[in-house]
Amino acid sequence: MSTRLNVRAYAPGILVGALVFAVLYVSRLYSYLLFHSLAELFAVVVAACVFMVIWNSRKLIENQYLLFLGSAVLFIAAVDALHLLTYRGMSVFPGVSADVPTQLWVLARAMQAAAFFIAPFLFGLRVRARTWLIAWSIPAIVLVGLIFLTDAFPACLDANGLTSFKIIAELVISGVLVLSLLGLRRHAGRFRPSVLSSLSWSIGVTVVSEIAFILYVDPYGPLNLIGHFLRIMATYLLYKAIIETALTEPHTVLFRELSVANAALQEREIAAVRAMELSEAMNGIDAAVNSTLELDQILRRALVGATDVLGADSGKIALRVGDTWTVKYVYGLPQELVGTVLKDSEARHLSIAAEGRIPIVISDAMHDHRADSALMARYDIRSLLTVPLVAADEVIGILTFHMRSSSKQFDANGREFATRLAVALALAIENARLYASQREIADTLQNAMLFFPQELPGVELGHAYRSADELALIGGDFYAAFELANGRVGLVLGDVSGKGIAAATASSMVRTTLHAFSLGGARPAEVFAATNLALLELLPDGVFATATYAEIDASTGTAVLCSAGHPDPFVCTPGGCVRYDARRNRPLGLFDDSTYEEFTVTLNPGDNLVLFSDGLPDARRGKEFFGDERIAAALDDIRDSDPQLIVDTLMAAVAGFAGRQHTDDIAIVAATIRSS
Template sequence: MIDLTAKKAIKVIRHVIIQCLIVALLFYMKSYNYNLFHVFAEGYSIAVSLTIFFIVINSKRYFDNNFLRLLSIGYFFIIWIDSLHMLAFKGMNIFAGYDANLPTQLWIFSRYIESMTLLIAAILFNKKINTRAVYGIYLTVTLVGLIAIFARKFPNAFVVGAGLTPFKIVSEYVIITIITIAFFNLWKKKDKFDKNTLKNCYLSFSFSILTEFMFTFYSDPFDVINLLGHYFKILSVYFIYKAVIEVAVKNPQNIIFREIEVKKEELEKEVRDNIVNLEQLNRSKTALIKSMQDLVIVLDDHLIFTECYSPDSNLLYVKLDNMLNKHIDEISFPQPAQGILKEAIKRTMQSGEPSRAEYYLDLSQGRCWFDAQITIIPGNNGTIERILCIVRDITERKKMEEIIDNEKEQYRTTLLSVGDGVISTDNRGKIKIMNPIAEKLTGWSKEEALGKPLEDVFQVINEITKEPCENPAQRVLETGNTIELSNHAVLLSKMVSKTSIEDSAAPIKDGSGRTTGVVIVFRDCTERKEKQKQIEHLSFHDHLTGLYNRTYIEDAVKRLDTRRNLPFTIMVLDVNGLKLTNDAFGHEMGDRLLQTVADIMTEVCRADDIVGRVGGDEFAILLPNTDETQAEAIKQRIIAITSKTTLDSVIVSLAVGFAVKTNVDQDIEIIKMNADNNMYNNKLRYGKTMRNRTIETVLRNINLKYDQEQIHTERVSQYCEAIARAMGFSEKEVSDLKTAGILHDIGKITIPSEMLNKPSKLTKEEFEVIRRHPETGYQMLRSVDEYVPLAESVLFHHERWDGKGYPCGLKGEDIPLEARIIAVADVYEAMTAKRSYQRTKSKEEAVAELERCSGTQFDPDIVKVFVEKVL
């Protein structure tokens, strides 16, 4: 199953392929017919711009967003200018009497309007604007510009035969500057945008800037740079289109609570209206009562039904004719209605205050709920004259309340189970709700925190200053705006622990816009901040040595290149023979060598000095306020410590050079170059000696690690010398071959001693390890100038005459002659020497084996010389 990372990678690859195809299509169209390419590129931009206009115009009732409104107006007018630019291009033959200057002028005029539109939209994001006035301004500017261009009053932008004019080039940079300012204005308002919308705006602005750069550098409207400019413009318009269609309007938090309050207010208003209606009914009598849709019952002070009015007999489940002039006890209402109504009426009669009761009846259409409101109609002397009972079917309201209760409970459950801490306060900043995560992070239980001021429970300080942060609830209540905590916020829990947090606070508002409370959402960001610190550390430090890396050193050089740091010394150091160490002792030893060198420099340098690794084997030290004498002293201390440092068999050696800037007018780049040159001079002087010493050390180590190795190499060397003399080699060639015989197995330094000394047969894997020793020896010898001519002889000494050898499978005379000689000497010595893993052969047996393998494994001529003239 493809994981998320793989899916993202596939998505990126797909986008790259699409973009490559688009560029290829544009290039093909340009090569086939430039006007076709130009109409396609400009036509795409015009079509997308027109789409942006219609999307925003048709969606404006859903949002109040000046940024999008201004963009749509601006692009509407840009469409017409770009259309004229497209039609004015050479070969379209639309505007007779005009040359390439006309489309270039139209282009620069359109880009001025586009860049100013982006800037104005970003600046007037939250301002009220008069849409008609904006249309008028754009129309006026567009007409004036077009008239000036076609009347040849607009500055020239392109001269045929000469190219772009200074006006055109300067204008492009002005437009780039305007778009950049718009970019930063948009960045300041990033909290007002959806993340995807903001990302697409940034991409659009960036590609607009690239477009202008392309159209600054081209010299011919038909060249590749012009093509890239149109491609970047297509991307710019595409991403602003994506920004428009991805705009989202954020819903206020806790909207469900507001809906509940609105419904409750509506219900309470209905109750108040009904009470008023009851009072009016008492004065307007039967005519008004009959006009009501509720069940109206009037009882006298003896609880005899005197009047009944109902639009629906189901309200009482009893026929009205059977109720009149009867006592309440004589009527058999179904339970629980009868008991509830009688109890409510008695309560009203005893207290003299209105009362209400809810009950339900199980009817054929299902369970129905009713609300009965009972009040007294007093007589002139204050006695009870009548009892008024109004019954209303509230089944729909009950269903609605049940839905609301379910939604409220669902919201509360969600709130209490989210992974972030959530605290809700009232309009006085007192805590009302607290979820389990908030309990865990603050150390307070919700029972303890309920009703307490937020600042008693949510105690936040600045990690750096240790000063208390402002109360987010108080600030939201004062401003009515959503806020976020500043960086470095630390939450102090009740258990005296500290947690780095990120948080935001948002207002809870009622229908009138009044802030009725605050919701604070916060999370533990300790792990994220720790990872961020690690990333920041890795971005400026070398992972192996822990020193600063090249990026940091280069930035530090610029930062320290000031008058107050003079004299300013730059010291460059190179590890002699690192590659040789890697080849001879392995990369792990090479890493230890680099770490050892880093420790030496850290030990020698002062607190204000900056030490960094700027390459594989190269280091740099920045020494502010350090003259040549002081720098020389530091260099000598480094060399002295280095010469005394041991690392197993590895020689620790550094090439050191420095240069000092003493005058503010000196170019720091020249100082760096001089430091490099001094280092290379030092390396040339001492590096060769160090590499020769390393080769000698490797040979000593091989002889110590492996049984009979010194005897083997010496004998092979002697045999090689004898064969070379017998074949008439010059003294120089004899000497070289003799040395190659000594060095032919130097690559065995990387093979474990127990493997070479193993008495039993080697496994396939072990043999593969041993087969690599010629390549290792070759790489080592190539690192030393003196041994470069011998490297290939060592590399190919295990090749076979029939091409079945290794490492390259060379055949016959393709194998260097010296390697063929070493092969014969090496095998003969191995057969006649004492080995734990084989029986020692006699001279006759060994000669017989050589002659048997002559022409297959060995060069037959060399075998003949060796047998007849050497042995």
């Protein structure tokens, strides 16, 4: 902000100043005492006027600088008045030392310098003007008392002229005034330009005046005249700053601090709105991330959304591959960059961000040593924001955004947003790795659990499976078909409580146990009884299984079945498909005293025995279940088909009914006696 004087605005003051100078000069020719009295009286009267205006406007003035300064001038004027009245030849205080007026002069100037020096530190405070008045009265009264009543105040004038103390004091006062001017300039934004200009010139002119009073040797010399005239000018400039502000332009006094506060409030509101926008964008990206387990989709969606909301021009994701960085995804950049392996010289900022594990903002990417200037120039990148992706205490990648305009920069809200995004993406990458690991386990278990032959001696088979867990393609349902030692065929379908990998692991254990006990020629009820006791020891607490086990004799068409709390099977004949109302015994792995009863079904060649888990009848659409009636209707339409077509059609029917509302595993098997 400029402090140059506006000549037009100060023209009246300049004319008055010229007149005052002329009067003072003429009076000095007539009498130095008259000259001195007029000069000091002018300064005292103007200072007193300044105080009166400030005091009567104190309830309207918010600027503590002006309040403090206006309170101080009352006591400075009082000391200056005493300086005038004790001056040699005034005869108001007879008997006082000739040194007293000079001591009072030094005291007044010291108080003036102190007022200007302290005032800049008071911005932001809310202190009543009465408090400043009391604060100034105490040191003023004490120091004046020291001068009049004691010899404690150092001498300023002796037989040889000015003492060393007086000269040093004036120099110190001048230095303090210079520091005061610097303090004022630090808070330039709190003043109107004209007020700042007047205050600055008042302090500067006072410094020059002090130097003139140090250097003069003859009271009738030019330096003394210049010193007094400059003092009058400094007082006028202070008057101009305070009186004009308080009277001519009262709205400035009232609303200057308010406008500054409003500007700060607007900045905070803008920052808050920006933070809210980024937070909403982050929530949207989180939703997009959580809507799929496909890492490729997650990273692409996040990169596009984040680049747009940050107002960036482009972005990229580079993943750590060994000791290098490989670009995997780009947005707003040529696609041929994908797959590029970045050299150390091209990725220094990436390495720095990775090593420090902190975001890095480069405001001048063209010239900053941390960025490759050639690469930045090639894509016209002016600034960039780089954030490491950290998962399991390991830096697995780097997220970078670019600006192509030098007028745009990444602010604190943008850095915070990018940091939050990096955490979310690192978690997504880690989850993808976990998914891949679990998928590998699932594939292994699936191969072990869901292996199912298409046929066994005399029996044709069909099977279908659908898991409720989108992460793993298997769950708690299981089935198996195997040839028994007596030439018969064993068929089992079961369901372990729970879902996902944990249930799949338990179901593998149940399946293996059932198969093992069936190989010794035991009947289905005996197999279940032995399996139940074994599972009480093998399964974790609270885990149990339901199952239906069938032993089929293809030569006679007899199927002996046993149910351990499992849904009833369906039997399809040329006459239709019906649910066989079987006895449901207790589930496996819950009670050590459970007993199991069998039931027998007769199958003619071409008839189908259909077993399924409870996920089939319990499948829902809203509050409506798929149920046994829909199972029977679906089977009736294809009752003469081969077993695999039957299970596939039934699975398609339930999938079409439930849609995406899929909450349980579904397993279906079918068996038919082949014609001889």
